[in-house]
Amino acid sequence: MAPINGSKPLVLLFFVELCVSLFSTAGAISPAYGDGYTIYGRVKIPQGLGVKGFALPGKISNVKILLNGGQNITFLRPDGYFSFHNVPAGTHLIEVAAAGHFFSPVRVDVSARNPGKVQAALTENRKGLSELVLEPLHEEQYYEIREPFSIMSVVKSPMGLMVGFMLVFVFLMPKLVENMDPEEMRRAQEEMRNQGVPSLASLLPGAGRS
């Protein structure tokens, strides 16, 4: 159950001590025009958990709470509380837009029969919420993090591989060729000459002479 209550009989279930000071007069004085209900909730953003080297762009003042895909938009109070007024009974969707944080949309059922009885559930993982306190599922990192310079990254780059490959051919291949049996080598060269196929081996210095 989330702290949602109709504006007619104001039944506050949670955050009573806080909500009374803020809203009780609002509800007590105003007679109902239309049959709107009020949804109260809270957004909690853990502070100081920013990923290293990445300043969190989202300030609490820039967080927006959206009802039903932007039908109503509200903002957070300094303590993280928000409210939607004049919401008709039914099933609604609340989204939180906060840069740098990923929030799951929340399904909120506002009951017409017994005001105050409401249900809220995260739509991403179908987790029910006992009270309408929204927390980010995870942080969003919009940038790739640059790898620090390392020899490996140079070696792994296409150019590094090229150099490495050439070095292998220049220094290792002659060694391999040297270790071969001269007889066999000559035979192989004969064969190649007969085929007329130019091979890399024949172009290598030293291979033709040994």
Added chain:
Amino acid sequence: MAAAVRFFILLLLFLSSLNPILSLYEDQVGLVDWHQQYIGKVKHAVFHTQKTGRKRVVVSTEENVVASLDLRHGEIFWRHVLGTKDAIDGIDIALGKYVITLSSGGSILRAWNLPDGQMVWESSLQGPKDSKTLLLVEKSSKVDKDNMVIVLGRGCLHGVSSVDGEILWKKEFDTQSLKIQQVIQPPGSDFIYVVGFSSSSLFEVYQINAKNGEELQHETAAFTGDFSQELSLVSSETLVALDAARSSLVTISLQSGKISFQQAYISHLVEGSSGPAVMLPSPVTGIFAVKINAVTVFIKVTGEGKLEVVDKTEHTTIISDALPFTEGQQAFALVQHEGNKIHLIMKLADNWGSDLLKETIEMDQQRGLVHKVFVNNYIRTDRSHGFRVLVVMEDHSLLLLQQGAVVWSREESLASIVDITTSELPLEKQGVSVAKVEHNLFEWLKGHWLKLKGTLMLASPEDVAAIQKIRLKSSEKSKMTRDHNGFRKLLIVLTRAGKLFALHTGDGRIVWSLLLPLLRYSENCQHPMGVNLYQWQVPHHHAMDENPSVLVVGKCGQSSDALGVLSFVDTYTGKVLRSFGLDHSVAQVVPLPSTDSTEQRLHLIIDADKHAHLYPKTPEAVGIFQSELSNIYGYSIEADNGIIKGHALKSKCVGKEADEYCFGTRELWSVVFPSESEKIIATVTRRPNEVVHTQAKVIVDQDVMYKYISRNLLFVATVAPKASGEIGSATPEESWLIVYLIDTVTGRILHRMSHHGSQGPVHAVFSENWVVYHYFNLRAHRYEMSVIEIYDQSRAENKDVWKLVLGKHNLTSPISSYSRPEVVTKSQSYFFTHSVKAMAVTLTAKGITSKQLLIGTIGDQVLALDKRFLDPRRTVNPTQAEKEEGIIPLTDSLPIIPQSYVTHALKVEGLRGIITVPAKLESTTLVFAHGVDLFFTQLAPSRTYDSLTEDFSYALLLLTIIALVAAIFVTWVLSERKDLQEKWR
């Protein structure tokens, strides 16, 4: 050997495919993208300059933005974009630290912390009916007193504490028909007057205790004539009203709650005036203004309700708000136009004869008339008074004038873009060398030396900063000439103010701007509005020397039969080539594929009577058009009636005198949706300029599928009428969404699919042979995205090689809408987390590059999502062959990868649309997202496979080459030596 090469290539491929996500490093921000922040046309402004420190002005705008601006430079300190239905009715500053906004027709009152924009409190005010809204903040000199905010909204008067937003009292009025006009609080008193009309001649005054809302007194007085409901407040106890005939002024005095009328005829006051009078809003004490025809008359109210004309002017005059000046005095500004100059006159309220200040300021012609003026004063160092004037112009721009000059200006017109098109830049002129334009050789060398140091990690922090500066300021990207890759273009945008801008894609600067004369108020065209922009002339083959031009289509008013206006604008110079009003309305504009000999594109304008008018009106165009006449089909969507109709053209207009440029239409087919069960909410077609590289799609096992590619497909989405409202208004049982694919030439429905328990809003994109659409699934209570791919079955038999060899294939047979298509469709649905505001698809020059969907989310970000995630052939366990083809295992929801947000950490506040434009380079597409903010970037959906990336290190390449050359020399020397040794042996 071969194995080694293969291994090497595979390794390279592996390395290059490690990172399939398009992503950005933080230091690359601003290299190819730019972001501009706007607020919209200012409605109200309140200055906050009393305290030392930052001087600021708080504004609210027509885009529902409340913002705090730096008064020195015009930059935004903070800004909040409220909901689209949350229009701001009034703003003020309370307690010197809170900004109070009243919005949503007087039902939501919010307070924002002035320094940082944090919302402090929010109150919901409720009442029985819509009414005029007023916001009154008690200006008490005592600091410790709880200043109250008095709000008139929804027919009730509320007293709200400005400290915590608590509603202290609420006053409802007994008279149902009472229309409250003014709420007055005489200075230094504890009561307020509420005045209004309860019928056309009945005037009512309530005196209310400001502390507790108690009614102290209620007076009603009937006037002998009728009132026109226009009322001007002259002083705290005197009001002036106009009578219904608009010929006489009625002075209403409220001496201690008693009402007394005094009537005076305008013709007696003003010599030789005739015609109805209009009251101009004037918040200045003791003086009010009346406009009779084009003459503005200033009338002073002396004691005992006597009226006295003080001034008369024929210039267009705008009166500012009142400025509390020295003790008990009020100052105000008058702004008058004269040619391209404006005269700014500051006056004291009780001394009309002398001017405090008179300045003349040169104004840009492209800004139009002054619409609103707000004044503020400051004390100069020599203790004299100086004035700052904030001016809102006809083109929505915001200017701060001080000491006869424009201190800063903001082009707020760009916050409300209506339509966008692009134009190529001029070709580079021969004889101008690139190096000369950029910088000298030394600087070039220095830049590259710095870059080299950067790559070798030898650069000091200062060097790094210098490198970043060079990268960002690269003159290459903001040059005014066409580039080889097609990255540099002009974005031509039409705004709601009727102003046309050319923005450079390199850095977003305004190249030129033009307030279209035809889209300004005139006698013939009272409420002009720009509708669309089209590329009129894109010279390439025949008319190389001509400048490209765009066509601006507008109409005079909201109604469907309002007459149209056309303007042709040169995109290089920003000058109007020609413009004229039309003698018919504009319902639809159809750019045709053919152009005339000067590369002017033929356009058909369909009017409300279903006549088609051809433009340009030349005999040549008619000749070209006549030959194509039988092949031109159109369709019209009547969303209110639920009918889609197909039309063909006839050679003559019916019921019109001989007009060879007018063609009649006849109805070919119609699709009627049952109005009790279906309501059209979205229609989408393919982009006409989209290029499809190949019709064939090679799938697993070298099998081929043929895409059904037709330019004449229309995607239509309908919902149950009950579920056409917002989420939460219908239950899953009574809502459904049905989508259709309709051929617009024959009216044939190629595909129909229904989603039970789903509802809109539907956002869709149509590209090649697929449609992707976004909607809300009420059963799962989540958003969903579905894809439909449509394939041509008639070509499926062509797989047989023997048929191909023997020529028995039908590959060369033309694709025609007339032939009965044998199509198969495949579709799949996925969950998607966010609400969507806009959706687009990347567009490349040749259509080879794979596609990405660009999704504008509710958080005002743009997410790039690979089309591969929306592939109906995805399965939970793809086979090895399918994996090789690139099919991703099926998941129930689409992934949201933060690094693939095109807008990275930025937001395009109030996002409304995304457009994509192909660059000349096949891999790259240009993306422009607009709302209250503008954002532009380049995007390479399959990475930049045809060019080197920006961070490609030329220095490392050079080093490698040098190393290789050195190695060759070393080995050569070594081998020589070895040879010599062998010979000696």
